[in-house]
Amino acid sequence: LAKTTQPISMDSYEGQEVNITCSHNNIATNDYITWYQQFPSQGPRFIIQGYKTKVTNEVASLFIPADRKSSTLSLPRVSLSDTAVYYCLVRGNFNKFYFGSGTKLNVKP
Amino acid sequence: DGGITQSPKYLFRKEGQNVTLSCEQNLNHDAMYWYRQDPGQGLRLIYYSQIVNDFQKGDIAEGYSVSREKKESFPLTVTSAQKNPTAFYLCASSVQDRANTEAFFGQGTRLTVV
Numbered sequence: 001l002a003k004t005t006q007p008i009s010m011d012s013y014e015g016q017e018v019n020i021t022c023s024h025n026n027i028a029t030n031d032y033i034t035w036y037q038q039f040p041s042q043g044p045r046f047i048i049q050g051y052k053t054k055v056t057n058e059v060a061s062l063f064i065p066a067d068r069k070s071s072t073l074s075l076p077r078v079s080l081s082d083t084a085v086y087y088c089l090v091r092g093n094f095n096k097f098y099f100g101s102g103t104k105l106n107v108k109p
Numbered sequence: 110d111g112g113i114t115q116s117p118k119y120l121f122r123k124e125g126q127n128v129t130l131s132c133e134q135n136l137n138h139d140a141m142y143w144y145r146q147d148p149g150q151g152l153r154l155i156y157y158s159q160i161v162n163d164f165q166k167g168d169i170a171e172g173y174s175v176s177r178e179k180k181e182s183f184p185l186t187v188t189s190a191q192k193n194p195t196a197f198y199l200c201a202s203s204v205q206d207r208a209n210t211e212a213f214f215g216q217g218t219r220l221t222v223v
Contacts, residue, residue: 030207042214042216042217043199043215043216043217044212044214049210087151087152096142097201097210097212099151100151101151
């Protein structure tokens, strides 16, 4: 099972670009990388997934280097409403989703 | 309107009681999951089910039980054997496709032992 490691917390200011990096050294060949966002007292919400290189959607971008041992979630021009916990996941066997402790992003005015 | 519904939102349990948390989905997903979240912590997998009438233990299954008699329902029972059940419980569902890593979560049930 691929374990993920990400910073416990990050601070940013409104309007800045935020990059959160996740390490997953033991990722398997067939594993996808996924990021979720969670607000207090709510269930996590899917943000983006990728396998290699770069993926972009209306919310974020995901950068994955060739060796796939890490990934970086990029949030452009964050606002106060982006204050949340962000989880990096590598999908394990049997479709299980393993969540680590996540990165608590605090966006300041 | 498709989604996943958990009930109740808040639940209080007396010591020694069993309680059952409901989870229903109308997304036609094969896989369903139960997670526990303690304050300031990440999610820990309790049980998961890939198909009706089949389920597997996650990392912290002791003191919990589940059933999967219908595709759309995956109730979780917190038994008296669970020594510290106060937590936020989240149910999720997903398709059975390794290339699709999007899981849909309910709004959670906050269980408190009184």
